[in-house]
Amino acid sequence: xxxxxxxxxxxxxxxxxxxIAAVVAVRTARRRAAQSxxxxxxxxxxxxFVLLWVIVHxxxxxxxxxxxxxxxxxxxxxxxALASGxxxxxxxxWLASLLYFWGFGLCTQALITPxxxxxxxxxxxxxxxxxxxxxxxxxxxxxxxxxxxxxxxDWRAAALAAAGYAAVVTVLDxxxxxxxxxxxPAQPDQPTLVDWLGPWxxxxxxxxxxxxxxxxxxxxxxxxxxxxxxxxxx
Numbered sequence: 001x002x003x004x005x006x007x008x009x010x011x012x013x014x015x016x017x018x019x020i021a022a023v024v025a026v027r028t029a030r031r032r033a034a035q036s037x038x039x040x041x042x043x044x045x046x047x048x049f050v051l052l053w054v055i056v057h058x059x060x061x062x063x064x065x066x067x068x069x070x071x072x073x074x075x076x077x078x079x080x081a082l083a084s085g086x087x088x089x090x091x092x093x094w095l096a097s098l099l100y101f102w103g104f105g106l107c108t109q110a111l112i113t114p115x116x117x118x119x120x121x122x123x124x125x126x127x128x129x130x131x132x133x134x135x136x137x138x139x140x141x142x143x144x145x146x147x148x149x150x151x152x153x154d155w156r157a158a159a160l161a162a163a164g165y166a167a168v169v170t171v172l173d174x175x176x177x178x179x180x181x182x183x184x185p186a187q188p189d190q191p192t193l194v195d196w197l198g199p200w201x202x203x204x205x206x207x208x209x210x211x212x213x214x215x216x217x218x219x220x221x222x223x224x225x226x227x228x229x230x231x232x233x234x
Contacts, residue, residue: 003117003118003119004114004116018133018137022136022137022140022141026144034147043089046090050082052130053082056127069179072178074180074181077106077110077131080098080102080106081132083099083102084099084137091146094157097150098161099142100158100218101162101215101218103136105215106214107132110132112193114132149222150218150219152219155219158215166183166208173185183207197210
């Protein structure tokens with residue numbers, strides 16, 4: 001199978017596998033006594049993934065594979081995937097914040113409407129799903145196993161980082177004729193949710209508003225007042 005098609009049984013199976021892996025990881029972690037530093041297993045998985053990330057993207061930047069408009073590690077999912085490995089290895093709070101706001105808020109659309117074209121017969125297929133599975137899986141793990149709870153300060157840091165990313169990448173997209181972060185004028189090879197936001201550059205306003213709104217919505221479960229019973233029990 002050399003080609004991947006979204007909304008197929010293969011797509012559903014991969015998403016189910018990611019969900020199962022996340023549940024198993026959380027349940028395993030909850031059986032252990034809580035600690036504030038990474039476990040040996042977490043560090044091993046985190047370091048191994050960071051090394052894999054570096055190797056894959058270094059390989060893609062060597063000619064003849066290098067295509068500045070497509071193969072640089074500048075997609076927001078590339079950076080969030082790197083953050084997932086670094087978080088497991090270090091358990092830094094700012095990395096958990098990126099995973100929560102960027103992972104849930106921005107990278108989930110890559111799971112729903114992936115731009116992937118390569119099938120299971122290719123390494124690209126497995127790396128794509130491993131890296132995106134790490135993003136969502138580690139974000140869930142931080143919430144459920146490590147009890148990460150975002151604050152408005154975390155939201156502001158993630159929002160400022162997203163604004164800085166957008167400012168830099170939009171300029172690079174124009175210079176390279178690329179579409180990193182879906183912020184450039186080029187269209188992806190596969191349909192995505194961004195296609196519904198209209199033509200470039202008008203869609204940039206919609207993207208910025210949508211990102212800000214989604215990240216704010218992600219704060220609501222933690223910002224709303226707790227019921228009195230919940231406050232008493234805590």
